[in-house]
Amino acid sequence: MKPRLALLVPLALAVAVPLAVATVNDALSFAKEAAAPYAKQGFTIREDAWGGDLGVKDQQAVTAQLFRGNEYWFWLATDTRGAVITVHVYDSDGKLAESEFWQKGRFAAAKVTPAKTGAYYAIVTVEKSPQERSNWALVYGYR
Amino acid sequence: MLSRLLFLVSYGLTLVSSLGQIPSAATPPVSIDLSKFPAAAVDEVVVPVPSEIFSVLDKLGSPNWKAEMRDNLGKNTGNRAQVALLLGTVIADGFVAVEAENSESVKQIGQEVLNLADAINVRKAVLARSKSIMDKADSKNWRAVREELDGALQDVRSAMVELGDADLAQLVSIGGWIRGTEVLTSIVGKNYSATGAELLNQPELLNYFTRRIDEMRSSRLKKEDLVGRVRKLLRDIRPLIGKGGISQASVEKINKMTNEVVVVITSEEA
Numbered sequence: 001m002k003p004r005l006a007l008l009v010p011l012a013l014a015v016a017v018p019l020a021v022a023t024v025n026d027a028l029s030f031a032k033e034a035a036a037p038y039a040k041q042g043f044t045i046r047e048d049a050w051g052g053d054l055g056v057k058d059q060q061a062v063t064a065q066l067f068r069g070n071e072y073w074f075w076l077a078t079d080t081r082g083a084v085i086t087v088h089v090y091d092s093d094g095k096l097a098e099s100e101f102w103q104k105g106r107f108a109a110a111k112v113t114p115a116k117t118g119a120y121y122a123i124v125t126v127e128k129s130p131q132e133r134s135n136w137a138l139v140y141g142y143r
Numbered sequence: 144m145l146s147r148l149l150f151l152v153s154y155g156l157t158l159v160s161s162l163g164q165i166p167s168a169a170t171p172p173v174s175i176d177l178s179k180f181p182a183a184a185v186d187e188v189v190v191p192v193p194s195e196i197f198s199v200l201d202k203l204g205s206p207n208w209k210a211e212m213r214d215n216l217g218k219n220t221g222n223r224a225q226v227a228l229l230l231g232t233v234i235a236d237g238f239v240a241v242e243a244e245n246s247e248s249v250k251q252i253g254q255e256v257l258n259l260a261d262a263i264n265v266r267k268a269v270l271a272r273s274k275s276i277m278d279k280a281d282s283k284n285w286r287a288v289r290e291e292l293d294g295a296l297q298d299v300r301s302a303m304v305e306l307g308d309a310d311l312a313q314l315v316s317i318g319g320w321i322r323g324t325e326v327l328t329s330i331v332g333k334n335y336s337a338t339g340a341e342l343l344n345q346p347e348l349l350n351y352f353t354r355r356i357d358e359m360r361s362s363r364l365k366k367e368d369l370v371g372r373v374r375k376l377l378r379d380i381r382p383l384i385g386k387g388g389i390s391q392a393s394v395e396k397i398n399k400m401t402n403e404v405v406v407v408i409t410s411e412e413a
Contacts, residue, residue, distance in 0.1 A: 044290065046192060048297055061180045064189040065348045068341060069199035088171035092347070096173045119188070119347035121177060142195050 027051060028137035030077030034107050035139050038073055043141035051137035054126045062122040062138055066114045074122050074140045076108045083129035085136060090121045188351035190316050192293040193238045193323055196342060200242075203339055206330040208243035212236070216255050217409030219262050224367045227311040228408045230259040230299065231318025237276070237292045239326055241285050249280035249288055256295055263311065268302035269295050310364050313355045317373060318408060320352065321401050324380075328398035332391065340389040343397065346381065353377045369407065376404050 028049050035045045050062050066072055076087040087108045091097040097120055100111040112120060126134050200206065216236060217229045233255050240248035253276035260269045272295040279287040296319060303312035324343070331339040356374045359365040379400060383393040 044194060044198075047294055050189065059180070061177070062189060063187060063347060065191045065345055067191070067195055067199045068338070069202050070195060086171070090175055090177070092177075094175045094177045096171055096175075098171075101171070117341045117344045121180075123171075123175065140189075142198060 025137075026079035027077050027135045028139070030079060030106060031075050031137040031139045034075040034077055034109060035073070035141055038075075038141055042143045043071075043073060044143060045139060045141035049137050049139045051135065053133045053135045054124065055133050056126050056129050058126055060124045060136075062124065064120050064122060064140065066112060066117070066120045068114045068117045070114070070142045072112045072114070072140055072142045074110050074112070074138060076122075076124055076136060076138045078106045078126070078129075078134045078136045080106065080129050080131050080134040082106075083131070083134045084127040085134070086125045086127055087138065088123050088125075090123060091116075092119045092121075188347050190320075190348065190351075192296065193235060193319060194289045194293050196323060196327065197238055197242065197289065199342060200327070200330065203336075204334070206242075206334070208239055209245070211239050211326050211329055212243055212245065212248060215409060216252070219259060221262075222367070222369070223263055223311060224314055224364055224370050225408060226259055226262045227303075227314035228318035228321075228369065228373065230256065230263070231296075231315040231320070232322035232405060232408055233259060234292055234296050234299075234315075235319045235322035235326070237295075238289065238323070241280075241288050241292070244283065244285060246280040246283060250277045253277045253280065260299055263303070263308070264306065265299050265302040268298045272298055310355075310359045310361050313352070313359075314370070314373075317352050317356075317377075320348075321373070321376065321408070322405055325398060325401035325405050328394050328401065332394045332398055335391040335394065337388050340391070340394050343384050343389050343394065346384055349377050349381050349384070353381075372404060372407060376400055 028051060031049065032045070035043075039045055052060060054060055074087050074089060076085055078085050083106050084103070085106060085108050086103050087110050088096065088101060089098045089110045089112045097114070098110040098112050102109050110122070114120065122138060122140075124136055124138060126136070213236060216233050219226055219229065233252055237249060237252040237256070240252055253273045256269060256276070257266060257273040260266045272291050276288055276291045276295065279291060296315065299315055300312040303309065303315070327342060331342070353374065356365065356370060356377070359370075364370060380397055383389070383397055
């Protein structure tokens with residue numbers, strides 16, 4: 001199936017760099033591949049995804065409505081070889097909400113078991129990258 | 144592709160258990176100031192798919208889902224705003240029918256989704272989904288039906304956005320949310336618990352839906368009576384789900400409010 005991206009407005013939209021969809025799709029493919037093993041653990045992975053491009057040390061918040069009683073994993077990837085990216089999840093008070101996370105180069109993930117139902121913020125950061133801007137894609141799953 | 148997969152297998156499976164070895168650069172701060180993010184970065188809200196809510200409801204007990212089903216799914220009046228909202232409510236009804244494990248109703252809903260999608264020129268986008276919903280309902284593969292219903296909702300919205308009908312696409316989501324909230328409040332109201340009521344704590348989502356209506360590009364659509372009614376509903380619900388617990392009285396009030404709007408959406412006079 002052709003991946004679909006709900007492209008959120010990147011922080012640096014003012015630069016108005018058109019996204020090369022094919023390249024963002026590469027990032028999406030990586031993110032979905034990172035998520036795939038979790039489906040076997042009972043996580044339903046949403047078909048839609050969020051993405052964009054960011055400069056080094058730039059951040060993007062993706063706001064999500066999460067429900068207490070579910071567990072969530074957020075998986076992030078970039079197509080930029082050599083880039084290091086992270087995703088961390090905060091509650092509406094700005095407090096770190098994740099119970100686990102992992103990070104390895106172009107891949108990162110964070111797990112949230114919401115203590116309360118409400119809005120949560122997945123903060124995407126490009127920690128370092130050999131390129132000025134790096135495409136990223138984020139997917140999440142729940143069970 | 145194989146090399147990518149192998150890479151993931153070798154790292155993805157082991158990194159979770161190697162939390163302590165993560166470089167300090169990746170260690171997140173325990174709190175952040177969300178106000179430092181530009182409004183554009185946080186105002187967009189990921190709308191949950193209905194399955195996320197039903198997944199929680201599954202864990203709360205065994206409600207009488209059959210009692211939540213409707214005989215009358217509504218009528219297409221030819222008004223595009225009404226059809227979009229109605230489509231959302233019908234998809235939400237699909238989830239109720241899945242919970243009730245009523246394959247005949249699921250199949251009927253699958254057909255109705257197709258009919259309504261046809262009315263707003265996105266039949267092609269949901270044709271395969273509709274067939275799959277019916278096939279999986281026949282085989283009583285309920286989890287798969289849920290996923291197909293989620294997918295149908297997303298496909299319809301994507302197709303509408305591609306056609307330049309982002310405003311209508313939003314109404315599909317809002318219609319689904321209203322009917323889903325009507326069902327949710329009915330269930331929680333019948334067996335009230337603070338945990339169940341907490342599922343309604345969705346202020347950012349309500350704000351987001353309200354903004355989407357306020358910022359509709361089509362002034363004609365925005366001025367539709369039905370859209371105005373929906374906007375008022377969202378505004379009226381907002382104070383009922385503020386900080387603190389959501390009382391049984393609030394749950395019942397939201398149920399009454401959403402029910403009234405669902406009746407309007409499904410009626411011939413919409």
